[in-house]
Amino acid sequence: MIRTVVCEKEGCSGNTFFIETDNNNLKLTCKNCGSQYEVDISYYDFIMLSNCSKCNNDTFKIFRDLDKEGVYVKCAECGSTPEKVYIDSDGIQVSYDIKLLSDIKEVMYLIEQRVCNLEMRLQDLERGQSTIEESLAYVNKYLIDKV
Structure with a gap:
């Protein structure tokens, strides 16, 4: 109210x-x-x-x-x-346009950091998948040799 x-x-x-x-x-x-x-x-x-x-x-x-x-x-x-x-974030008096631009830059930086973190996690997953595929290939070869 x-x-x-x-x-x-x-x-x-x-x-x-x-x-x-x-x-x-x-x-x-x-x-x-x-x-x-x-x-x-x-x-x-x-x-x-x-x-x-x-x-x-x-x-x-x-x-x-x-x-x-x-x-x-x-x-x-x-x-x-x-x-x-x-x-602004440094305590300096600025116009609305400059403050808005600064806020956008800060958000873009945070988004860039998140994308970077996601890329690193994706690379880790890819490495893990490669390791699993190699292990399955060895298991498969072992099973074929024993039969």
């Missing part, structure tokens, strides 16, 4: 916030009264900037997914998401 975050201060029912990413937390500041809240966003691999990616607005509506414990942020003016800066 997704719920809109509303300011908890008594007498304030604001649902638009200024946002700021600090370490692994999203700092929310109520536009109406200035109350501040923090939301853990350590599960995301990006940092949200404090302005809209389309209209450059700085106020947002915040939504919490109670089932998945996720946070969704939408611009209060146009409904777009805030600008995002992605962090």
Whole structure:
């Protein structure tokens, strides 16, 4: 279930916030009264900037997914998401395209390793089959010689 975050201060029912990413937390500041809240966003691999990616607005509506414990942020003016800066595996800020390319390279490397492991196992099986065939040939020759 997704719920809109509303300011908890008594007498304030604001649902638009200024946002700021600090370490692994999203700092929310109520536009109406200035109350501040923090939301853990350590599960995301990006940092949200404090302005809209389309209209450059700085106020947002915040939504919490109670089932998945996720946070969704939408611009209060146009409904777009805030600008995002992605962090690669080395902790360097990169664009989404570069992060996606890096993730694809990592997956390709893992696939290559698995294929290599399968090739080695296949070679072992082939060697085992050759040994079995040679053994059967000796047994067959032994049986023919004894009869």
